[in-house]
Amino acid sequence: MSAAAAARRILTRLHEVMASRLHAQGKLDHVVDIIAESLDSEVCSIYLLREGMLELFATHGLNAEAVHVTRMAIGEGLVGTIADNVETLNLAEAKAHPDFQYRPETGEEKFHSFAGVPIVYRERAVGVLCVQHVDPRRYEDVEIEALQTTAMVLSELISNNELIDEEEARGLTPADTGPATISGLPLVKGLASGAAVYHQPRITIDQVMAEDIEVERQRVYRAFDKMRDQIDNLADRAEFGVGGEHEEVLETYKMFAYDEGWSRRINEAIDAGLTAEAAIERVQQRTRMRMREIDDPLLQDRMHDLEDLANRLLRIVSGQLGTAATQGLRGDAILIAKNLGPAELLEYDRRRLKGVILEEGSLTAHVIIVARAMGVPVLGRVRGLRGIVQEGDFILLDADNGTATARPTQPVIDAFETRFAKSRKRQAVYAELRDIEPFTRCGTRIEVMMNAGLRDDISTLPLVGADGIGLFRTEFQFLVSATLPQRERQFRLYRDVLDAAGDKPVIFRTVDIGGDKALPYLRESEFENDENPAMGWRALRLALERGGLLKVQARALIEAAAGRSLYVMFPMVSEPWEFEAAKKVFDEQLTYLRKQKKMLPEAIHFGAMLEVPALAEVLDQLLPRISFLSVGTNDLTQFLFAADRANPKLAERYDWLSPAILRFLRRVAQATVGSGVDLGICGEMGGRRLEALALLGLGFRRLSITPVSVGPIKEIVRQVDLRELEKAVQGWLSAPPENMRAAIAGWADERGIETD
Structure with missing residues (x-):
């Protein structure tokens, strides 16, 4: 028998019950008899939510004395688990489930199998419909389907007969008139x-x-x-x-x-x-x-x-x-x-x-x-x-x-409006800086670039006055697509981005998928079984293994940049050989397109993201091979502290201004001195004024940040004397103060530099 036929047979009999003049309790008593008979089940019970507890309202097969006596809290026992999770349970042996609880007054000790479905009203479980059998067996799919459909009919019966409190069913408390x-x-x-x-x-x-x-x-x-x-x-x-x-x-x-x-x-x-x-x-x-x-x-x-x-x-x-x-x-x-x-x-x-x-x-x-x-x-x-x-x-x-x-x-309204007005005023100040180059007081030019990931983001570039796109996240196109983007679609996006950027550079980061950016059309066992996705099969690791993906992207980027300079950055490089393997894919596509007499980029500049701490130990081998290096502070922080940034308990635990991070970044900056490699920061750290001061003091001269942060960072750059700042940062790192954040903020405040 199909699920539809089984449900229809039950509904036909329920229709008669619903149309009868029986009171609500009488209808429920008939309902459990009908379901038990139709599913050849020895027990059928209905639990309803009353005063925050799931109460046994009707049963066929359990002790009648337990009706309106047996009560369970949401999350308690199998019935409470079904209501709490709004999920179906189908168990051959109920006692084997970790949430099983035995209620002696029901006389259910002889029953082994158990199946239950939530009774849902306005998207919230307000009861549970369940069946039990002496023999250990899982109920068939058609039986579960029939139960689920019946539960929906019960929802109507329950609401029409006011068997549950309307406000309780919606999970509401009395409306608060205060803030x-x-x-x-x-x-x-x-x-x-x-x-x-x-x-x-x-x-x-x-x-x-x-x-x-x-x-x-x-x-x-x-x-x-x-x-x-x-x-x-x-x-x-x-x-x-x-x-x-x-x-x-x-x-x-x-x-x-x-x-x-x-x-x-x-x-x-x-x-x-x-x-x-x-x-x-x-x-x-x-x-x-x-x-x-x-x-x-x-x-x-x-x-x-x-x-x-x-x-x-x-x-x-x-x-x-x-x-x-x-x-x-x-x-x-x-x-x-x-x-x-x-x-x-x-x-x-x-x-x-x-x-x-x-x-x-x-x-x-x-x-x-x-x-x-x-x-x-x-x-x-x-x-x-x-x-x-x-x-x-x-x-x-x-x-x-x-x-x-x-x-x-x-x-509160007045304070918010003051902040809103101040925000608009600040935005006006930042707008005035749009066409002003960010030189420090001592005359050093700092590159302030912006991060992007969508075609529409590029329109922000001239509005905020950024020096270019320091990080274009190519994976966004993959994340919003129903299928893997083909080369022509990738080519059009990259060409449009370069056209919109004009003579300003765009650093394209090759696709960084995997981890918390899994694709539904790229299902792999490595994704499904990865217990620690942030440090698993993702970014360059995935791209190198799925060579066709990187090959298609390489060709699309090269063709899109014909006649222009192309900047390519590889994410999550751990060792120099990974960089070489990725660059080889681009070199092969260059050779192919050259043979096809295709117009090529004037120059291709290759770089790497330093997110994995291990790369810092082999910079002497990597630096001669790259044009630029970008430190990805978001991932680097979680790897340094072994703290998943997606875990809400850890998200705010580690400070970007801790001595551990700043000393690590200082070591990276010192390693690049004299190498000719352009060193920059990509990530939220560079877009915060206090953190930006620390980065400038460490020797970073390129910051790639969110568009909204460009104006505030350009403003603070113009207030800084790097010689004075570098000396202060070195002192703090040699003998770290108890509160590094407070120390930097105090230093800035003494010089009239706003860091909010």
Whole structure:
């Protein structure tokens, strides 16, 4: 029997129960009898959330005296684990599970097998439906599918009969009328203020069981056609030009919209007897459960795109089309959502959308790429927003520091506005420095370059007055693509970047994927089994092993730079032979293109990133082979301290101004003296004013930083006398003060150098 047939058989009988005049408890008692009989199971039980505990509400097979007596906390026992994780359990031997707890009053000691599914209401588990059997066996997939579909019907029965508290089901506490500060992860930095606007009004499903399956199927078909038309129109009117990364994002989004597997699963749910709305929600619940099982952040982001489409489809089929975007923003708004797809963000009025707060979200999500291009600050990973922020609440968003304040007091508003005004004033000062070269007071020219990774980033270059692109992250194109970018697409991107940069240099870092930047279309056992991905199969290691990947990129870069100078930098070099192996790939492509009579670059300058501490021990062998060396402070720091920067417990533990790091950097700088190799810094460290002072004092003369940091760093460079600064830094490193950060800040303050 198929899953649809099994579910349909149960739903047909449940329909009679739902339509009967029985009271709610009587209906639940009938439901457990029906499921137990249909699945040939000796036990079927329903637990519901009441006063924060999961209470046994109905059972077939366990002791009747345990009903309304047995209670478990969320996370307690197998039932509590299902509710806590919103996941399905299917066990041949329940007692073998580490979370198993025996409750003597139920008389369940003779039962071995156990299967349970969460009863989900408004995206939260409000109960558990479970079955048990004497014989040890795993339940068949069709039985689990039937249980999951039945749980959805139970959700309707529970809500209609007020068997659970509405506020408790939503996980809400009474709305606080006072100010509330929330914290999250800065995804797109910036300051903004406005009224809280929830992106998506909650869609209520009034009917779960279908009267006519064919009618429901036709409703879904029409909704799919309308949704696909909407996506096609969005792709046509995207505001970011032709051929950019945003176009690739929308193409990936479009691919999901036309996915036959997704529509097939919805049809199967309709076959089981669900309405169109319930079928879409049923498949969406399965998607959410899958997302909780996926550790790969990039794959999770792609699943978010699919959830975005499911929400869109559900709104269309239900006729509940009123989103904040379609209704229109009435004033300055801070948009709030669990997550957003890129297409949904593009629907908003850019003049009134000032910021976004997401319950989820990550730096690699498609929507963040679009938000960055729109210049909209985004704060992510903020939990429990609906319990804190009400529609219309005034919000101050500080995505620079990863916070937002709802319902702020007037003094807080005044302080924020003062900071906002100061920020605008500072930006005006930095704008005046755009065309001024950054010379120190003692006359030394410092190169202040910017980091980039998208085609649109290059437009920032003339606006901030950077000396060039000190780091172009070529992997961004790979991360936003649904498939491995072919040579022609890579060539077009690199050519466009060089064209936009004009006569300013662009240092292309060859693809740095792997680690926390795994690609869904490049699945390898090395990724899946890598317990320490930051120090695993990634960057140059991966590129050298997959020679075709580096070969294609080398040829695309060489052809794109025809008639110009090309700067190529290899990431995560550990030993000189790795640099030589990578350079050999480029040399072979040069030879090939020369034979093809192709126009070549005027010159190719090769460099390496020093991120792995081991490379510092062999610089004497590497320096004669390279033109430039860039120290990648982000990875270098975590390797020096054996501290994963992705671990929130360690992220802020180690200071860039610790003597250990500064002494290491001094040794690297001293090793390059007289070598003719251009030495620079790539990473966040160089973009912070206090840290930049330390780097200048160590002998670094090229800083590659985020575009927003270019102005502040140019300003501080012009206030420094390097001879005085170098002497101070040497003194601090010889006899480190108790607080290096305070020592440098005090030195700067004495000279009127602002380091905030």
